[in-house]
Amino acid sequence: MSRELREAIPFVVPLVLFICLFILLPVVGTFWSSLWRDVSFITREFIGFENYLRLFKDLQFWRATFFTLLFPFVSVSLEMIFGIIIALVLNEQFRLRGIVRGIALLPWAIPSVIGARIWQLMYRYDYGLANYILKTIGIGPVNWLGSPISAFLSLVVADVWRTTPFVAIILLAGLQTVPEDLYKQARVDGTNALQRFFKITLPLIKPIVIVALLFRTIDAIRVFDLIYVITGGGPGGITTSLSLYGYKFFLLGDFGYGSSVSIILFLVAFLLAIGYVKIGRFREAPL
Amino acid sequence: MYKTILSIIIAAIVLSNCADKEPALTFAVGGAPNEVEYWEKLIEYFTDSTGIKVTLMRQPTDTDQRRQGLVIPLKARKNDPDVFLMDVIWVGQFASSDWLLPLDTYIEADVIDLHSFFSNIISQVDMYNGKLVALPVYNDCGLLYYRKDLLEKYRFPVPTTWYELRKTAVKIQNEERGAAPHIYGFVWQGAQYEGLICTFLEFVASNRGGITDATGNIIVHNRENIEALQFMKELIHRDAISPPNTFTEMKEEEVRLSFENGHALFERNWPYAWGLHKRDESPINDKVGVAILPRFSDGTHAATLGGWHIGISKYADTPDKAWQLVKFIVSYDIQKKLALDLGWNPGRSDLYNDAQIKKHMTHVTVLQKAFENSVARPNLPYYTQVSEVLQRYVNAALSGSITPAEALERAQKEIEEVAQTYHE
Numbered sequence: 001m002s003r004e005l006r007e008a009i010p011f012v013v014p015l016v017l018f019i020c021l022f023i024l025l026p027v028v029g030t031f032w033s034s035l036w037r038d039v040s041f042i043t044r045e046f047i048g049f050e051n052y053l054r055l056f057k058d059l060q061f062w063r064a065t066f067f068t069l070l071f072p073f074v075s076v077s078l079e080m081i082f083g084i085i086i087a088l089v090l091n092e093q094f095r096l097r098g099i100v101r102g103i104a105l106l107p108w109a110i111p112s113v114i115g116a117r118i119w120q121l122m123y124r125y126d127y128g129l130a131n132y133i134l135k136t137i138g139i140g141p142v143n144w145l146g147s148p149i150s151a152f153l154s155l156v157v158a159d160v161w162r163t164t165p166f167v168a169i170i171l172l173a174g175l176q177t178v179p180e181d182l183y184k185q186a187r188v189d190g191t192n193a194l195q196r197f198f199k200i201t202l203p204l205i206k207p208i209v210i211v212a213l214l215f216r217t218i219d220a221i222r223v224f225d226l227i228y229v230i231t232g233g234g235p236g237g238i239t240t241s242l243s244l245y246g247y248k249f250f251l252l253g254d255f256g257y258g259s260s261v262s263i264i265l266f267l268v269a270f271l272l273a274i275g276y277v278k279i280g281r282f283r284e285a286p287l
Numbered sequence: 288m289y290k291t292i293l294s295i296i297i298a299a300i301v302l303s304n305c306a307d308k309e310p311a312l313t314f315a316v317g318g319a320p321n322e323v324e325y326w327e328k329l330i331e332y333f334t335d336s337t338g339i340k341v342t343l344m345r346q347p348t349d350t351d352q353r354r355q356g357l358v359i360p361l362k363a364r365k366n367d368p369d370v371f372l373m374d375v376i377w378v379g380q381f382a383s384s385d386w387l388l389p390l391d392t393y394i395e396a397d398v399i400d401l402h403s404f405f406s407n408i409i410s411q412v413d414m415y416n417g418k419l420v421a422l423p424v425y426n427d428c429g430l431l432y433y434r435k436d437l438l439e440k441y442r443f444p445v446p447t448t449w450y451e452l453r454k455t456a457v458k459i460q461n462e463e464r465g466a467a468p469h470i471y472g473f474v475w476q477g478a479q480y481e482g483l484i485c486t487f488l489e490f491v492a493s494n495r496g497g498i499t500d501a502t503g504n505i506i507v508h509n510r511e512n513i514e515a516l517q518f519m520k521e522l523i524h525r526d527a528i529s530p531p532n533t534f535t536e537m538k539e540e541e542v543r544l545s546f547e548n549g550h551a552l553f554e555r556n557w558p559y560a561w562g563l564h565k566r567d568e569s570p571i572n573d574k575v576g577v578a579i580l581p582r583f584s585d586g587t588h589a590a591t592l593g594g595w596h597i598g599i600s601k602y603a604d605t606p607d608k609a610w611q612l613v614k615f616i617v618s619y620d621i622q623k624k625l626a627l628d629l630g631w632n633p634g635r636s637d638l639y640n641d642a643q644i645k646k647h648m649t650h651v652t653v654l655q656k657a658f659e660n661s662v663a664r665p666n667l668p669y670y671t672q673v674s675e676v677l678q679r680y681v682n683a684a685l686s687g688s689i690t691p692a693e694a695l696e697r698a699q700k701e702i703e704e705v706a707q708t709y710h711e
Contacts, residue, residue: 040358041380041668042709125532143531234479235535236683252671
């Protein structure tokens, strides 16, 4: 063993131990319990991969999986668009910029379950703010959480409101690393603002964009509190995410099946993370 | 210094172990803080009169957590708690796990007359495989609350059938909308949660339908149930006498507040709403009436049963003392105390004719009639799983995304899969 390696070990071991203890162990433990038929009041027996076979045939599981993929796709796309716009604005020089930056971060600073509750109250049919506004402009009340599409969009709006600031702040950090000289040069070459954005800004902050995407996608795939509070998975189970679906089985006392849902969710998130990391590394930002 | 502390700790451990050697009677109670305090007083009274010491095991208020707090020691075959209260739907689950001590021999030895209780409740909830495993302490069931003033104003009687209720509600809602634009005819629990199953069961059971057949199999897909579910859906979408948020937001408290704020003519809710409606601060305290729930033309009245039952653990180390405690709690005097002091609807039927109770609880005759017509949810170990499926499909039908017939057909199929998956 080289000296260099020997000296590195004391620094690496705590990290490895930490990862094993707090990340690997729970995953392995969940996987282990997913191999059991473990239901309160009924039974506990080893059944191998039978829970996964049951998942495969479970229509509601496939619906939840579809929702779990669709939800991040729609909400994260919107968050990236709004996040970039806000970051560009916040990157400009103007008076009270510090205060505006602080205010823009507020939604992210609110605990998500409280943010969700605020939106749930706003969506309320009888005395919610959304219907109150509609009423004042003369449009009848809408049962926001009552139809599949409006319930879905209601969740997207709440999620976009809460996490766009996070995306904006990360992208703002990226924007600040772009050298001002490049823009000056580009102006001399006679480019317009759009060209500068797409040819200079975007390529240069791409790695940051990918980091933001990675965080947001993984987070949105595991979405739980927002849905639990706002729709409870309704109407008729249409907005149930995988995490909520798995949780329901834990609540019902079917720990084995709930664990297998959690493992699938873990795999989906893990594969996506690997995908993002690959994309992030391979493409060096071209100038 | 350290040695002293250490020896104190060791002494404490040794002593506490010694104390544990003598089997103690442990009683698990939960609920609202004032209820737990009340139990403490009752237990003191019990100890004074019998000389039996009881340790109270405090449980949280949340029902799911209370169940979890019992399941863990029972699964581990712990000898504590010896006595505990169970929600109606747990009795079947606990009994199927063989955690409950049969009470038949005690009942016989002490010559306790089971006719002092509601026989339909005893047979639907407390009997498991022909054995008595629990006794009712507190009964709960669905009731119809109505606005006396509005019915009088438009000269309508209190409806006894669902069609009558619908007709009355449509008429009064139309007339009242000018003065009260928010008013709806009938509010009830329709959100996707356990309460929906309670409402659903009341509608179908009052149309000669139901959730279980005579042999205990789950049958939800039949003509009577489809008709009833169709009726529920029409209340929202066709007659528009139930608000559009019925299937998204309406749980007990939403329903109660809507009625209490004068936004509804009829309300389906549990007995707890009565006391709150009658409070001085309640805007409708002098305008509210209560009745049993309506039925369909050729059905019988039905009210979904809730409430708490008491049982003894099979692993109890002091079963005889435990029985003394159970006998004490379901006795006439204590049940009466619980009714008068906590407003609990007695588990015993003979108390509903008690003069003092009648004076204190003005709605007691309605309650008695409702309990006589009460229907229990299925007594199955995998009931919660069945309920989850049914909630989802009934809620989808109420939302209008699938037809009632389709919803119940698919629910039936999925429930059969659930039954297969979870069958012992």
